Every structure is written in structure tokens, then in C-alpha cells.
Amino acid sequence: MPSEHFGVAATWLRDLSDGYIRFDPDLLKKIPGPVIVKETEPPASHATTVDAGDSRKPYYIGISPASGEALPKFAWEEKETAELRRTSLYETHKQAGAKLIPFAGWEMPVWYTSVGEEHQATRQAAGLFDVSHMGVYQCEGPDAPVFLDSVCANDMASLAVGESCYTHFLDVDANVIDDLLVYRRSADKYLVVVNASNDDKNWAWLNAVLNGKVMVDPNVPQARAFGRNVILRNLRDPQAGVEMRVDIALQGPKSRDILLALGCDAATRQRIMRLKRTNLTEAVVGGFDLVVSRTGYTGEKMAFELFIHPDQAPALWAKLMEVGAPMGLKPCGLGARDSLRTEAGLPLYGHEMGGEKNLGVAEAGFGYYVKTYKPWFIGRDAFLRREAARKGEVIRFRFEEKGVRMAHSGDPVMDKKGKVIGYVTSCAIDSDGYLTGQAFIDLKYDEEGATILIYQGAADKPGKAPAQLASGDRVTLPSSAIIISRFPKP
Numbered sequence: 001m002p003s004e005h006f007g008v009a010a011t012w013l014r015d016l017s018d019g020y021i022r023f024d025p026d027l028l029k030k031i032p033g034p035v036i037v038k039e040t041e042p043p044a045s046h047a048t049t050v051d052a053g054d055s056r057k058p059y060y061i062g063i064s065p066a067s068g069e070a071l072p073k074f075a076w077e078e079k080e081t082a083e084l085r086r087t088s089l090y091e092t093h094k095q096a097g098a099k100l101i102p103f104a105g106w107e108m109p110v111w112y113t114s115v116g117e118e119h120q121a122t123r124q125a126a127g128l129f130d131v132s133h134m135g136v137y138q139c140e141g142p143d144a145p146v147f148l149d150s151v152c153a154n155d156m157a158s159l160a161v162g163e164s165c166y167t168h169f170l171d172v173d174a175n176v177i178d179d180l181l182v183y184r185r186s187a188d189k190y191l192v193v194v195n196a197s198n199d200d201k202n203w204a205w206l207n208a209v210l211n212g213k214v215m216v217d218p219n220v221p222q223a224r225a226f227g228r229n230v231i232l233r234n235l236r237d238p239q240a241g242v243e244m245r246v247d248i249a250l251q252g253p254k255s256r257d258i259l260l261a262l263g264c265d266a267a268t269r270q271r272i273m274r275l276k277r278t279n280l281t282e283a284v285v286g287g288f289d290l291v292v293s294r295t296g297y298t299g300e301k302m303a304f305e306l307f308i309h310p311d312q313a314p315a316l317w318a319k320l321m322e323v324g325a326p327m328g329l330k331p332c333g334l335g336a337r338d339s340l341r342t343e344a345g346l347p348l349y350g351h352e353m354g355g356e357k358n359l360g361v362a363e364a365g366f367g368y369y370v371k372t373y374k375p376w377f378i379g380r381d382a383f384l385r386r387e388a389a390r391k392g393e394v395i396r397f398r399f400e401e402k403g404v405r406m407a408h409s410g411d412p413v414m415d416k417k418g419k420v421i422g423y424v425t426s427c428a429i430d431s432d433g434y435l436t437g438q439a440f441i442d443l444k445y446d447e448e449g450a451t452i453l454i455y456q457g458a459a460d461k462p463g464k465a466p467a468q469l470a471s472g473d474r475v476t477l478p479s480s481a482i483i484i485s486r487f488p489k490p
Contacts, residue, residue, distance in 0.1 A: 006039050013037045023061050028384075029375045032157050058150075058216055058223035059376035068222030071215040074171055074208060076201045081105065087132040087246070088310040092317055096331055104197040106133040109333040116429060118336035119343075122298055123431050125328025126252030128320055129337055131297075131305075132313060135199035136245050137192040137206070138233040144188050147227025150216070150377055151209055152182060153361065153370040159184045164278045164295055166369055168361050169205060170379030172215055174386050176354045176361060178202050179347065183280050183293055191235075191291065191307065193247060195349050206232055209378070216378050225378065236310070246310045250320060251296045251303040251340075258324035259304060262286025277301065288316050297337060299344025299488065339428035343436050345396045345487040351409055351425045352394050352438055359425075359440060362387050365394045365486055392442050394425060397452060397481040399435045404479045405456040406435060413439045414453040414478060421445045424454060436484075448485055453478035 015021045017033030055068055084107040093100060098109035109130065111118060121127050139148055148156040154167035161184050169177035178198040183191040194202045208214040210232060212224040235245040250259060260269060264285045271281045272292060280293035288308055296303035308316055321329060338348070345365075347353050353364040361370050361383070370383055399407075407427040412420050422445075427437030441452070455478045463475060 003039075010037045010039070024375065028372050030373045031375065055220075056212070056222055056224045058220050058225060063220070065219055068220075070221030071213065071223075073173075074177075074205055074214040076204065079200070085133070087130055088313045089130045089132060089248075089317055092314050093130065093331075098331070098333060101334070103334055104133065104195075104199075106196060108133060109331075111333040111335045112331050115333075115335035115339055118330055118332040119339050119429070120431065121328060121330040122252045122300065122332060122336060122340055124253070125330075126250060126254045126258055126324060127298070127330055127332035127336060127340075128317065128324070129249040129251065129332050130317075131249050131337075132236075132246035132310060133196040134247055135192075135194040135196065135202060136235040136247060136307065137194070137203070138189065138235050138240075138243070138245075139192055139206075139230060140189045140233070141230045142188055143227035143229040144190055145227075147210065147225065147230045148182060148190060148192075149374065150225035150227055151206065152180075153377060153379065153383070154182075155371040155374060156182060156190075161186055162279055162281060164280055164293060166366075168366075168369065169202065170361070170370075170377075170383065171205075172218055172379060172382060174360055174379040174382035175358060176349070176364075177205055179349055179353065179361075179366075181295060183291070183295075185280070185282070185291065191245070193305075198349060203234060217376075217381075219381070226376075242309065244309050244311075245291065245307040246313055248306045248308060248313060248316060248320075249296055249298075249304070250306060251298040251300050252329075253300065253302050254324075254327045254329070255300070255302055255304050258320060258327055258329055259285060259292070259306075261323040261327075262288070262319055286316070286319055288312055288319075290316075297346060298340040299346060300340075338426075339430070342426045342428040342438060343430045343488070345438065345485075347394070347438075348426060352440075357440070359394070360386055360390075362390055363393060363440065390443070392422060392440050393446055394438050394440050394486075395446050395483050396436065396438050396486050397454070398430070398437075398484050399454075399479055399481045401479070402433050404435060407437055407454050407456045407479075411457065412455045413441055414455070415445060416451055416453065418453070421452070437481075446483070448483055450483045452481050452483060454481055 014037050016031045017035045019030045084102055086107050093109045098112045100107050101110045145157055152167040153170055154165050164181055164183040166181055168179050171177055178194050180194045209225050215221055216225045217223050233240055262285045268283045275294040277294050283290050283292045291307035293305045295305050347364045353359045361367055407424045411424040413422040415421050422439050422441030424437055424439045427435055430436040
């Protein structure tokens with residue numbers, strides 16, 4: 001720019017960075033910062049003209065509603081397949097006597113001994129989980145941060161190298177495509193880990209957005225998301241070669257002791273010891289090349305996810321069991337994984353969000369992971385509209401007595417006067433032997449300590465009217481439960 005304009009331009013940019021001036025009618029928006037603004041000599045190739053007419057930008061300061069040929073909305077139809085896939089740990093599970101079941105298109109262990117025993121082992125010592133069926137992508141390149149900021153509702157730009165965060169893919173109507181974790185491995189390299197049940201859908205969505213094939217904003221229907229200099233790689237695809245990665249979860253209070261018992265050099269040990277929750281590091285442990293992340297789906301404070309080449313997963317599993325069994329480590333299946341995450345108040349796609357009821361992020365109780373101060377991301381405006389009209393939220397409950405019937409997804413929830421106020425989304429036995437679950441209820445009834453009634457396994461058809469009941473007839477009665485804090489208190 002001409003040097004005489006530097007002062008006013010620099011002041012404008014600094015004030016934007018520091019959040020001192022309004023730049024959009026939406027007062028929630030702020031420019032990422034702070035940044036340093038200083039005058040430098042322009043490079044020899046510096047262009048003196050700026051193309052301000054890119055009609056495919058989804059957002060810029062001063063943008064006005066644009067017209068153009070609208071891109072289609074993303075649509076996904078699940079493909080039916082009878083053939084179940086198997087992880088590289090399938091034979092390991094068989095030899096250990098695991099009960100194998102179909103899950104999300106995979107043949108997976110649901111338990112080895114019992115859900116209760118594996119649940120308690122994880123809470124008291126450690127549990128080892130095969131989660132290598134989950135989708136693992138790598139987003140890399142100079143535009144990787146800005147692309148992920150476009151497709152994720154959380155603040156990807158704020159992630160430092162070695163940090164991870166929980167976030168969501170939203171479509172243009174703020175419907176949840178999936179919830180996921182993003183891990184920043186280096187300045188321009190991120191791991192993206194998604195649910196197995198949504199793997200194919202997520203891969204199609206990300207590639208469609210990157211290639212400008214789907215609508216990303218109804219206000220600018222021809223727009224493309226930010227970030228084009230990006231490479232998306234599926235790290236479960238054999239084409240990724242030596243860079244293939246799958247996930248094995250080591251969870252529980254003794255998990256770090258077990259991991260370090262594999263052996264590593266002093267510097268690696270120090271890095272792992274320093275990891276805070278959600279942090280990650282590249283490490284060679286026990287001779288295995290790993291991405292070690294202090295994350296998990298059990299609610300345990302000390303827990304790890306280990307990303308390893310699938311060919312090495314059986315050897316890592318065997319070695320962890322060898323060093324960990326004397327410390328109480330047990331292999332765990334999907335049953336314990338579900339009971340642990342339910343007890344911890346964590347959501348499952350298809351139950352607490354998305355699914356037939358199409359619950360959104362805020363309905364699931366995770367609205368604070370949607371960073372609406374970001375000026376733009378896919379689904380932002382629709383999320384705000386949806387939040388303004390929201391009537392309910394997922395709560396956590398616990399039955400007051402042991403030995404009651406299991407509640408199932410969809411079972412009616414009522415207030416003390418018998419009025420239906422919601423429905424169960426998940427339920428499992430907790431560490432104390434009580435049935436604990438989650439339910440979506442009307443906002444005005446969401447009060448910790450309040451009593452609710454739950455009809456477990458309510459009949460599809462009504463039985464006899466009360467006046468028709470005779471001596472000896474049996475009727476189904478609801479069970480009493482208490483609303484507890486959404487997440488267990490320390």
C-alpha cells in the first residue's frame with residue numbers, strides 16, 4: 001500500500017486484532033488475534049492490485065448477500081453391506097475368547113469377561129480398547145488450519161502443536177454430521193479422528209467441501225470454504241504406507257505407568273510425563289513408533305490414545321497386556337466403552353446428538369464447543385438460529401434404587417405429576433452398581449437433584465384402563481430417578 005496510508009491501515013488492523021472495533025453487524029464475531037502489525041519493505045514481486053471480486057469467498061469484512069449459481073447441499077445415503085470388516089486385532093480378540101458382534105460395519109469385541117468387570121478394571125486400574133475401527137485422517141498443507149477452521153465448529157486456529165480438541169462437523173443447517181477429535185501434530189499437519197459409523201460420510205463430506213462441490217453457506221450459495229492448498233489423507237488406507245495410523249485406547253489411573261513400562265529413553269519419558277489432558281507427542285515407546293495422546297472416551301483423567309501402524313497393533317497390544325496385567329490391566333470391549341462413557345456423561349452420535357431425533361450440539365449439552373466468535377464456519381448462522389429456539393437439553397440421571405429394570409433409548413421420561421418431558425438417550429450400570437443414563441428433557445425441568453420418572457421398556461400399546469383392572473392384574477410402573485450433574489464431580 002502507499003506509505004502515507006500505513007498509519008491508518010496499521011491502526012485498523014491492530015484494533016481488529018485486539019477486538020476494539022466493530023466490523024460486522026453480528027457483535028459476537030471477532031478477528032483471530034492478537035497479531036503484530038509492522039511496516040516492512042515490499043518484496044520485488046509485490047502486486048499493486050487486489051482482486052476484490054472473488055464471489056466464491058464465504059466471508060469477508062463488508063460482505064453483502066451474493067447471488068450466483070447455488071451449489072447443492074450435501075446429501076448422504078448410507079450404503080448397505082453384508083460383509084463385516086475386521087481390524088488387525090481380530091485374531092487377538094478371538095484367541096482371548098472375546099464375544100464378537102457386528103458394530104458399525106465391523107466385527108468387534110463387545111466383552112471378554114463381562115461389562116461390569118471391564119468397567120471396574122478401567123476405573124480402578126486400566127482397560128485396553130481396540131478402537132482401530134474409527135476413522136483416522138490427516139489434513140496437511142499450508143492451508144490446513146484455515147480449512148479445518150471452516151469445517152469445524154471449535155477454534156482450530158487456537159490449537160498449538162501438541163494440542164487437541166473436541167469439535168463437530170456441521171452442515172449448512174447446523175445438523176451434526178459427526179463429533180470428532182482434532183490433533184495438531186505439527187504446524188501444518190493434523191490428525192482428524194471420527195466415529196466408525198460415520199467414517200465414509202465424513203470422508204465424502206470433507207472432500208466435497210475441499211473440492212467446492214457442495215454448498216457451505218446459504219447466504220453465499222456459490223461460495224467455497226477457505227483453505228484450498230490442503231491434502232486430505234485417509235490413514236487407514238493402505239495407500240498411506242508407513243504413515244498409516246489406527247487408534248488403541250489405554251485408559252485408567254494406571255495407564256501411564258503401564259505405557260512407560262514398555263520402556264523408552266529419558267527424554268521421551270519426560271515428554272510423556274509432562275503431557276496434560278488433551279496434549280500429544282510423537283514418541284518411540286517399547287520400540288513402537290507412536291503418536292501418544294492423553295485423550296479418551298471413558299472420562300478417566302489419566303488416559304491415552306496410541307496411534308500406531310495397523311501392522312504393529314497386535315504386537316503393541318500383546319506387549320501392553322504383558323506388562324500391564326500385573327498392574328490390573330484388562331482387555332475391554334464395546335460394552336464397557338459404552339458404560340464408561342455413559343457414566344462420564346459423554347455423548348454417542350445417534351443417541352445424544354444426530355440420529356433419528358436429530359439432536360444438535362447444544363441440545364446434546366456441548367454448545368460451548370461451538371465458537372460463534374469465529375467470523376465464519378459452516379453452519380454458524382444456522383446454529384445461532386437453532387440455539388435461539390432450543391427447548392431442551394441432555395441431562396444425566398441415576399435411578400434411586402439398585403436392581404431396577406434397564407432403561408433403553410426412547411423410553412419416556414416424566415415429571416412427578418406424570419407429564420412426559422423427554423426421553424432416554426442412553427443407560428448403563430455405573431461403578432457403584434446403579435443404573436445411570438442420559439436423557440433429553442425440556443429445559444425448564446433441568447434442575448440438578450430433581451426427581452424424574454422413567455418408563456423402562458414402555459409398551460407400544462396401552463394395557464387395560466384403570467377401571468378394568470382386577471385383582472391379580474399387573475401393570476408397568478415407572479421407576480424414580482434423580483437428575484445428577486452432567487459430568488461426574490471430582
